Amino acid sequence: MHIPDGYLSPSTCAVLYGGAAPFWYIASRRMKKVLTTRLVPLLSVMAALSFVIMMFNLPLPGGTTGHAVGVAIATIILGPWASILALSSALLIQAVFFGDGGITTLGANCFNMAIVGSLVAYAVYRVIADGAALTSSRRVVAAALAGYMAINASALCAAVELGVQPLWFKDLSGAPLYAPYALHISIPAMMIGHLTFAGLAEMVLSAGVVAYFQRTNPSLLKLTAPGASPAQNESRLIAGRSAWSAVRPLWMALALLLVLTPLGILATGTAWGEWGARDFANPETRRKIAASSHNAVPPPQAPRGLERLYSVWTAPFPQYAPAFVRRPAVGYALSAMFGSGIIILIFLGAGALATRCRRGASGALAETPTGDH
C-alpha cells in the first residue's frame, strides 16, 4: 500500500500532492479551531501513536498475522480531520526516516491512506452506527466495516494511480517508464490482497479496539457518535440538525469528484472486458480487443449468453451519455450525478425507514424503564 519512489510519474505525484493539499489545509484549520493551543502536543502524540499502531502484528483468522494502517480506529476516536493529519505525519516519518513509502510519492500515499481512508471510514461508520448506543454491538460491526471499506478504498485509489502509469508514461520504444501494469492487472493484483488479508487486519483492529473501549471507557467513542447519548431524544435532534455541518466537507468532496468525472474520457477505447455484443461484429473493435488481450483472437461472434442478456436490459444512458447530450464530458458528469443521486436517495430512504422503525420501537417501550443496552 505504501507506494515507493519510482512507481509514479512526477506529474502524477504533483497532482496527488495538489489533491491532498486542500484536505491538509482544511483539516489543520478545523483542528486549530477546536484544539487552539492544544493542537501541537495532541497531534504530535497522535502521529506517534499512528506510527506505532502500523507496527503491530495482528493475528488474523487462519493463523496468519498482518499489519493494519489503523485508519478507521484513528477516525472513530479522533474524528476524520485529526485522523488525516495524524496519519499524514506518521506516513511522512515512515517515508523519510524508515524508507517505507517514497518522498515523491508521499502526497499519493497520504491521499490514499490518510485522506480517502479517513473520509470513507468516517462515512461508513457514521451511516451504519447512526443512533446506536455507545455500547451497542452495531458500533463494533460499523467499525469493522469502516476499516474494511477504508483500506479497500485506499487500495483501489493506489491501484488506479499505478494502473494509469503505463497508459500515459512511456519511452520512445513504448516501454512503460513507471509502474508497468495497466488497470486490468493493477486493480485485481492490489485488490485481491486487500479484500482478504489487509482488509481483515483492518477489520480485526477497528472492531477489536471499539469493543475494548466499549468495555473499559465508552466515552472515548463519543466524538464520532453525536446521537448516541441514551434516552436523550433532544440531544439526538440537535445532533441531527448539526449533522449537515459535520458531513458538509464530505459532500463537497463528492461534488468535486463529480465535477472531475469527465477526466474519465481521457482514457481511450473500451475498458477491457466491457465489450457489448455488437463489438464482436465490428472489425476495428475486434482488432482492439485482440491487441488488449495479448493477441488472443476474440470469438467470431458474440457469445450466445452475452447476446441474449444484452437485449434484456438497456441502460438509460448507454455509454454514460444521454442521447440528447452531444459533448461526452457533459454526458459523463450528468451520468455521474444521476448515478450518485440514486445511490444517495437509496441511502436516505433506508436511513428514514430505519429511523421510523426505531421511533416505533421506542414509542412502544416508552412506558417501560430502560437502561443502556
Add this chain to the structure above:
Amino acid sequence: MNFLERTLASFVHALERALYAEELAKANGLLQRLDPRIKVVGVLALVIAVAVAHKLWVIGAVFIIALILAVCSRVPLIILIERVWIPVLLFTGIIALPAPMVIPGREVWRLPGLGWPVTAQGLASAGYLVTRVETAATLSVLLILCTPWSHVLKALRVLRVPVIIVAILGMAYRYIFLLLESAHDMLESRRSRMVGVLEGPERRRVAAASVGVLMSRTLQLGSDVYNAMLARGFRGEVYVLDNFQTAPFDWLMLAVFLTLAGGAFYLGR
C-alpha cells in the same frame, strides 16, 4: 514465532535502526559535514532527477553517484545491501518479474519450456522500475543515515514547510520512542505471563486490547504534555531554532548537487 514476539521484534528493529542512524550521523564523512539544508535540497534534486529520467543509463549514473556519496560518507555498503538493495529487490523485483512477459512489444526471446514471449519493452520497463526504486531509496536512506532527524526537520524549513508541521513532526518522533518503549514493556510483560497457547479469538482480543490501552495512554499523554508545555510558558506559538551556518564548502557541494541533478535531468529527457 507468535504475534507478540513478531510485534516485539518489529519494535526492537525500529529502535535499532533509529539508534544506528543517530550513531552514523555523528561520523566524520562527506555528507555528515554538510549543512543539513544543502543535503536536503541536494538529495531531493537528485531524487526528482531520477523520477524524471527517461533513460536507463542516466538512472544508473545517478545510482553510481549515490554509491560514491555513500563511500565518501563512510556508510558501510553492507548496510545499504541489507537495508535497501535486498528488500527493494525482493519487493519491486518480484513485482517487475512478470513485466517482460506481460508488456506487449517486440519479442526478443521465448521462455524455454513455457514458450512465453519476452519483449524488449517489457525488459526495459522492468529495468526502469527496479533501477529507479533502488536509486531513489538509496539516496533517501543516505540522507537519513548521515543527518540527525532533528536537523532534517529543521532543514525542511528551507522548503517552506510550516513551522508548526516541523514542530509536530519533531515531537511526534520523540514520542514514537516513548510509545514504542511503552508498547514493548506491555507486550513483554504479557508474554512473560503466558504459559500456554492462546486460541485465535483470544489472540485477537489481546492484540486489540493492547492497541486500546496504548491509545488511552496516548490521549492522557497528550494532555500531560500540553500541561507541561503550559507550565513552561507555551502560548500557542512555535519557534524553531535555525542555527545552521553554511561554509564555502557547503555552497560548492550545493553547486555540485544541482549540476549533477540538472545534468541528469537534461540527459535523461
